[in-house]
Amino acid sequence: MKNSNFSICSITAALSALCVILSFIACAPRNVTPLYLEAEFSKTRIAEPIYLLSFVDLRVDKAKNLNLDDNAMRRLSPSFEKKGYGPLKAMKDRKWVESVVEDDFTHPDSSFLAVLGPEKAHYLFCPVLHDFKSKLTFGSTANAEVSGYIVDKKRGKIVWKHKGLGQAGQGGLMGMAMKGLVEEEAVNTALLSLSVAIPQNGIPKTVVAKK
């Protein structure tokens, strides 16, 4: 009897452990197909640094300062490095993105893309904030909607595009006290879902042939 109890307990424990492991696997960030990836870009090995521009703010109400640029650098640069690119070079000067509108990415004009960002850059990463809202009731909630574009400046083309959405919130008094954290979590979730779609840095055929 004692033995059978012991075996049931051990099976239950093993199943619980398996559930925990499976849930970790399910929640782990994985590669996601981006909304747009140019075939040529996916095959090219990028050796030059990618320049990270400041966030293009497309919110209707821009009153809340979110200080997104540091956050983007902290979250996106390691993702790029994991995918085989060099670390991102942050360009904090807002002069390049001040006059950028949504239309510049939805109806891209090659002459505009060719002069966007620093002159020496070949590839640019342009993060765009479409929407951010936070709400305080009996708890707090926040939503963030971001998109990212990789621009090949020399060809004046968008070579990669993806979107990320972050929803976060916590109910009760704790949630009210954690409003700042909830807002940050929404932005981080959106940036994370953007970063998982960054393509692996392509391996040129010549290198493969030498091996």
Place this chain on the structure above:
Amino acid sequence: MKQFLYLLCLLLAPTSFYAQSPVVSSKITFSVPRDSGVLLLPVFLQYEDIYTDAPLNPALHKGQETGDVFDSLTQRYLRQHGIRLLPANPADSLQGKLVGAVKNLLRPMVPSNIRPVLTAATKAAGCHYVLVCAVRVKVGPGGYWDPNSGAIASSSSYARLHAALIDPNSTDGKPRWIQDVEIRKLPRPQTALFAEAVQMLFQLLK
């Protein structure tokens, strides 16, 4: 403790109401000269999936009704404020071309190939300006409450109402006046919130 929580809810109720009210993008006023007519194009409706920006069928979200209510509220509000409006007639050859090109007229710079049509249509209709409006809706996941963890989330859907007053004789191709209003939920055409948003959209056009 219970009384304290009730009091807290009562105190916070206005903040949640404030979070729902529409927000405007610009505080710039534009006065339309009283002798100038404004050619009003039918509203451009766009429903998109928030994750992919893929177009969605407006019929699934009362799109047609939203457009009709928006047009009637716009006409009523602007006429009440003394603006001489002429709704565009799609059967007219020139105005029909403009109605078909609404999407392009909503861009920050009016494309140069449409400008001659714009000039000819306004001249034929005896108007000086063209008013272009859009209702762009992003449809995303709704709010939730998880009783186990206490996690909550608000709906991520929102709607942006956009209006641009175009002067066909403008040399730079930019609209004379632009306004955007955001509603932080799916637009429901028969609600007071939607009427308030339309009113806020045009309150600085005098």
